[in-house]
Amino acid sequence: MTETLTHPPRSDIQIESVLHALADPVRLRIVRELARIGCDGIACGAIDLPVTKSTRTHHLRTLREAGVIQVRPVGTSRITTLRRDDLDALYPGLLDGILAAPH
Amino acid sequence: MTETLTHPPRSDIQIESVLHALADPVRLRIVRELARIGCDGIACGAIDLPVTKSTRTHHLRTLREAGVIQVRPVGTSRITTLRRDDLDALYPGLLDGILAAPH
Numbered sequence: 347m348t349e350t351l352t353h354p355p356r357s358d359i360q361i362e363s364v365l366h367a368l369a370d371p372v373r374l375r376i377v378r379e380l381a382r383i384g385c386d387g388i389a390c391g392a393i394d395l396p397v398t399k400s401t402r403t404h405h406l407r408t409l410r411e412a413g414v415i416q417v418r419p420v421g422t423s424r425i426t427t428l429r430r431d432d433l434d435a436l437y438p439g440l441l442d443g444i445l446a447a448p449h
Numbered sequence: 450m451t452e453t454l455t456h457p458p459r460s461d462i463q464i465e466s467v468l469h470a471l472a473d474p475v476r477l478r479i480v481r482e483l484a485r486i487g488c489d490g491i492a493c494g495a496i497d498l499p500v501t502k503s504t505r506t507h508h509l510r511t512l513r514e515a516g517v518i519q520v521r522p523v524g525t526s527r528i529t530t531l532r533r534d535d536l537d538a539l540y541p542g543l544l545d546g547i548l549a550a551p552h
Binding site: 360362363367368369370371374408436437438439440441442443444446447449 | 460464465468469471473476477494521539540541542543545546547549550552
């Protein structure tokens, strides 16, 4: 558990990386759930996903490294939130458009 | 030149495919250029891209099959347009958010 949770600052977020991170059904499901939950965030493990733990970890890392989510350690948990302010500032309308998609 | 140019109807367009198609710098460049040109469209070959002809063809096919662009034969050319109405109807704000990204 010594992995450092790096997050790109807003100025380093790249649209291609954000779109790649979002172009996956499991990662979209995570993003939809985080959008529903809002600012409080949720423990990563509490999001219901039909994948193994290592796959879940991979998807969360992809989203975090692209700048889509923030993961912060709180006690023994990791609380995940959507970086909505950053994404809305960089790409106004992008997240809302994606969340409007049928699924 | 007997390849049939298939296009998904609006109801078959999938958000994951659209995001995957857009998550590439060359394809984003094509989309930005088509957005700039608007409804009249442009001959596929007239878009200035730093890639080979076969790579260009691959990128255009990816965009077409995802439902992002429309390609129609006109004489010996193929005129390409952005499916802006379809994308704006399905994912309001998505394209504008992406086009707002610095590049």
